[in-house]
Amino acid sequence: MQFYVGWSHSDALFSDYYSDCPTLVSAVSDNQGTLKRFKNKPNKLIIDCGSVFYVKQQKRPTLKHVFEIQRSLIDECPNTSSIRLVHFDEPMFNKTSLSDQYYAMERTLYNAYEYLKVVSEEKLPVNVSTMGVIQGFDRASVHYSANELKKMGYRFFGIGSLLAKNQKQQIEFIKYAIEAVGAENLHVFGVTGITQMAEMVRMRVASFDSTRPTMAAAYYQVFYSNPFRTYVISASRAKPQSDRLGEPLYCECPVCKENPQDMFIPSPRPYMRLRSIHNYYHLVKTIEKMKVGTEREEVV
Known part of the structure; x- marks a missing residue:
């Protein structure tokens, strides 16, 4: 299991200290142009769409605009870096009703489909691939979301909206996602607990990300x-x-x-x-x- 450290423009340049340091960065304006600061670029990089940031804003950027930020971050990295791009999703943190949760899942799937259309219009380097975000509110919806992403052509997946869940629920939803796509194809977004990390190791999850080193330091x-x-x-x-x-x-x-x-x-x-x-x-x-x-x- 690989640990991706969550990184933003004001954080430490981790890969300048550790040569093998997978990193996750969000495609938000403040991060644009900042990967140039690294003397040693991350050898593995996930560039997400900054959904957790944008969902709090009154006005959200277009899919094309977010992709352009992602593309600019790609251009700052060597072609030896393995890069995965994440489409815009609709987090479920503040969704309490079943109808709102269902809308968030469907909106995420719509964004995933539209995102692939945008990506297909670009000639991306061979070291760049895409990741589909699984959003669900129970086992059936997690499986449905994952299967729809598979039909679109996604081969690697991330499970989102776990931050608001308790420890037991987080582990349950990770297991649901593993059932649907396989542990070797799954990334877990934003899980920070030591107990959950130990469970993910036992389940052989491919990767996860966390900002815990920076948040604790702050x-x-x-x-x-x-x-x-x-x-x-x-x-x-x-x-x-x-x-x-x-x-x-x-x-x-x-x-x-x-x-x-x-x-x-x-x-x-x-x-x-x-x-x-x-x-x-x-x-x-x-x-x-x-x-x-x-x-x-x-x-x-």
């Missing part, structure tokens, strides 16, 4: 692994939901090798970026340990 949190744990840096004024830590523990991440005290400085933003680089290192180590544990279970 709230003055630092990760450590083996076992995975979270601390709030003592110098911050944040109300601790985790234990406080005043001095760095032993760590071999790029930040700690240089100067571990830097990430214990609450602000300004450059210090937050250093914390996120450190957090990424320990989250990846934790995921890798989960993989090893799963492989051992299978051997036994």
Whole structure:
């Protein structure tokens, strides 16, 4: 299972620190032109349509406009990067009635179909492919959505709208999607819980993305692994939901090798970026340990 770190224009340049760092970026105006900052471009990239951002706006951009931003981001990457483009979907976060949920699913499928028409008019590089977004509100609707995407020609899929669900529901919906498209063809959008990550490893999900390293850093949190744990840096004024830590523990991440005290400085933003680089290192180590544990279970 591959972990894609969610990235935006003001975040740390993760792949400059880690050569193998799959990245997800949204096709929003603030991100346009920003991949040029990377000395080492991400070797694997998912470019989504920024649906979670746009759904909060009064006016949404046209499909063509969003695709043009995606295309500009592609042009900033070498042809050695493996890139997947995601069509515009209709998130179900704020959909409570069955009719609204059904409309969101159908609207997502309509966008998926129209998106392929736009893509077909362009000559995309061979390293670029498309991903269909599965939106559903129960097992039957998840299967229906996935099967409709298959008919359109999608071969790789992402399951969306999991953020508003609890841990148990998230795992259930991931299983529904696996039943429909296979774990090897599935990406899970925006799941951050350690328990869910462990389950996805056991289910052999192809990939998932999370902004957890950056979000935790923004709230003055630092990760450590083996076992995975979270601390709030003592110098911050944040109300601790985790234990406080005043001095760095032993760590071999790029930040700690240089100067571990830097990430214990609450602000300004450059210090937050250093914390996120450190957090990424320990989250990846934790995921890798989960993989090893799963492989051992299978051997036994």
